[in-house]
Amino acid sequence: MNVAAHAGEMRVxxxxxxxxxxxxxxxxxxxxxxxxxxxxxDVQAYHRELRAQRWRRRTxxxxxxxxxxxxxxxxxxxxxxxxxxxxxxxxxxxGAQLTVRSPGRTSQRLPNATVLVDGQKASLRHLRGxxxxxxxxxxxxxxxRQLATEAVSAAVPFYVxxxxxxxxxxxxxxxxxxxxxxxxxxxxxxxxxxxPAILTAVLVRIDGSVADVVEPDPDxxxxxxxxxxxxxxxxxxxxxxxxxxxxxxx
Numbered sequence: 055m056n057v058a059a060h061a062g063e064m065r066v067x068x069x070x071x072x073x074x075x076x077x078x079x080x081x082x083x084x085x086x087x088x089x090x091x092x093x094x095x096d097v098q099a100y101h102r103e104l105r106a107q108r109w110r111r112r113t114x115x116x117x118x119x120x121x122x123x124x125x126x127x128x129x130x131x132x133x134x135x136x137x138x139x140x141x142x143x144x145x146x147x148x149g150a151q152l153t154v155r156s157p158g159r160t161s162q163r164l165p166n167a168t169v170l171v172d173g174q175k176a177s178l179r180h181l182r183g184x185x186x187x188x189x190x191x192x193x194x195x196x197x198x199r200q201l202a203t204e205a206v207s208a209a210v211p212f213y214v215x216x217x218x219x220x221x222x223x224x225x226x227x228x229x230x231x232x233x234x235x236x237x238x239x240x241x242x243x244x245x246x247x248x249x250p251a252i253l254t255a256v257l258v259r260i261d262g263s264v265a266d267v268v269e270p271d272p273d274x275x276x277x278x279x280x281x282x283x284x285x286x287x288x289x290x291x292x293x294x295x296x297x298x299x300x301x302x303x304x
Contacts, residue, residue, distance in 0.1 A: 167243030208282035
């Protein structure tokens, strides 16, 4: 039996026949539970889906500016610039430590102490226009021969200084340093002044002042030929033709 409503009338087949209704819509099976509590699971699932949608929208709003091209590229460029800056500073500071130009040690005179030069007493203040190679205990001294070669090339006297307990004469003989002078720092005057942890070169000018204190580069060793040549004036350059580099009485 059909029921008709005049205002916006709708005709529904209430006879339970699964056929189409009078409006031509497809058949729909609607199950109405006897107890509304049976819908709790569906309601909870619906609310969970709404919360998930809100979370996704909130996440997109917060992360959106960071994932746009306008922000990613500047961030990457900034990180790269900081990395390059850090690498440059590390290289500069590492180089400064490897090649020592010690403030306060240059433009001063050698300690006022007595040493043994080739077995004879001599004052450090009388050693001028030369290079001192300070050899600490247990020094491997791979760069000692290179430093000696550079000194010979620059025509600068070469003195190898051993701290107390270092067999300096034996080291010179082992390294075959024919033109080197053996200096025994019996009072540890040079060791106390410069604290050499590795082989260290002390460059002394003709006036007795210290021009430089240098440690070898771990890759290149010593490269001091030009600096060594500046220690001794050229003939006719300053009127000083000789170098007071030999041992003098204490």
